[in-house]
Amino acid sequence: MLDENADVELLDLLDPMRAPLLRSILMETLADRFMRQIAFALFQRMRHSVQVLSCIQNVISHESAMSALPEVMLAGISELTPLRGRMLLAIDGDLIGAMVDAMCGATAAHPFERYELSALETRVGKQMIDLAFATITDTFAPVVPMQLEALAYENATGMLAIADGQDWMIAVTGIFETELGSGTIRVIVPYSAFETLEAKIATQSGLLGGRGPDQNWTSGIELLADTTRLALSFELARAEVPLAVFQALQAGDVLPFTLWPHAVAVSGGVDLFLADYGQQDGYVCCRVRAESDEEESEMSEQTERVTGAEKLVETERVELERLQARAGGAPAITAKAVLDRVQVAVTVELGRTHITVKDLRALRHGQILQLDQMIGEPLAIYANGQKLAYGEVVAVANDRYGVRVTALTEDVPAEEEPAP
Incomplete structure (x- = not known):
């Protein structure tokens, strides 16, 4: 075991600030919508075709989000009130240039390498940012009322920090294509700002599948669980029998233990309740x-009582013989006495029934359950969960009752065997 170091800081790997969801369902749902609305607004200004080729959304660190911004661009920063944090919206310089060319009446693209924005491009870029903020505000209006307005415009990435370097951010990138050029619009917001909103919406509607509980899913699972049918068996006796005694059982033998005064209801290997x-x-x-x-004391004494069956095998110290090589590699070992003392779990069943989880939860004291066992049919005897034989109840000494084996399952024709 590793020694604990008092200086080691424990990390909560489930902390959303360290390990967020791989996706934000809320932003994924709305991002494509507001990017297309931005494209339509640009079309109204340019009078040229504007198409959204793709809309990419991921969750990355603030440092990675900043390093992925275009070298030539114009960005606007807005408060996310009533949410916490700020939104960064950056427009690629090539897309701004295409907008300016369209407004100036250009009919064909003239590609060239851009190093900075001109005064006219900066002015038009600010208008595009304001237009994009207004479009995003309208898109989010049914979800949360925000008034996005640019607090500042920047074209240097060093002035665009809106969070700490390792904070998780939701980055949405829209790739736009026009007749005069193409470019990107990138929206960056803190992951923590939308996590609370997403959980709230998911809790209320169950539509977004966020961290909040999905009520539709929960109710569906509860309904499915309530209607699930469980096998309920009622046991009359249970004991560990040595393998030697088990192998010697024949029709007519009485099992070396007595029946309990009450049946025990068992489902899935769990004792549930007592029953008359x-x-x-x-x-x-x-x-x-x-x-x-x-009754609990009585049941504990009955189930844990050591039966006289173990006394049928004489206890003696057994040693394994020394192994010697033989032709064919067969080991020379005789350990029958050891194997004879292996314990086999033998159970006597009164009968079985099936019950739904809902009905099982609703059981009350005094309620009667009808089993699949008809009067006069033999009881089933199981060994390690496998049906071994059938038996009948017989009286033994001291007002106790036992079970006499009437037939082994292998001796009963399939058509005569009681239905399970």
Whole structure:
């Protein structure tokens, strides 16, 4: 085990500031919409075709988002009130240049390498940023009322920091194409600003699949769970029997343990409750019994009691013989006495039934459950969960009852075997 270092800081890997969702469903839903609205607004100004080739959204660090901005661009910064943080909107210089060319009446593109924006391009770029902010405000209006307005315009990336370098940001990049050129518009917002809003919307509607609970999914799972049918078996006895005794069982033998005074309802290997057993309308039935401290003590004593079956095998110290090589590599070992003492879990079942989870939760003391066992049918005997034989109840000493094996399952024809 590694020694603990007191100077080591524990990290919460589920902290959204360190390990956010790989995607923001809210921004993914709305980003494509407001990018297309921006394209339509630019078309109205340019009177030239403007198309959105693609809209890419991812979650990256603030440092990575800043380094991915174009070298020549104009950006605007706006408060996200009532959300926390600021929004950065950057427009590629090539797209601004295409806008200026269109407004000046150009009919063909004249590509050249751009190093900076002219005064006219800067002025038009500011108008494009204001137009984009207004479009985004309208798109988010049904979700959250924001009034996005540019607080400052910058063309140097060193002046555009809106968060710490390692903070997670949602970056949305729209790639636009016009007849006079192409370029990008990038929107960058803090991840933490939209996480709270997304969780709130997801909680209320269950439509976005965010961190909040999806009510539709939750209710659907609850309905499915309530209608799921469980196999409920009622056991009358349970004991560990040595393999030697188990292998010697034959029809007519009485199992080396007695029946419990009450049946135990079992589902999925879990003991659920005690039940009285009897008959009704020709079927074996069980009545849910209220547990008490006395009954729990009685059940614990019954299930943990060491039966006399183990005494049938004489205890002796057994040593393994020394192994010697033989032709064909067969080991020379005789350990039958050891194997004979391996314990086999033997269970006697009164019968079974199926019940939905909803009905199981609604069970009350005194309620009667009808089993699949008809009066007069033999009881099923299981060994390690596999059906071994059938038996009948017989009286033994001291007002106790046991089970006598009537037939092994392999001796019962399939058509005569009771239905499971």
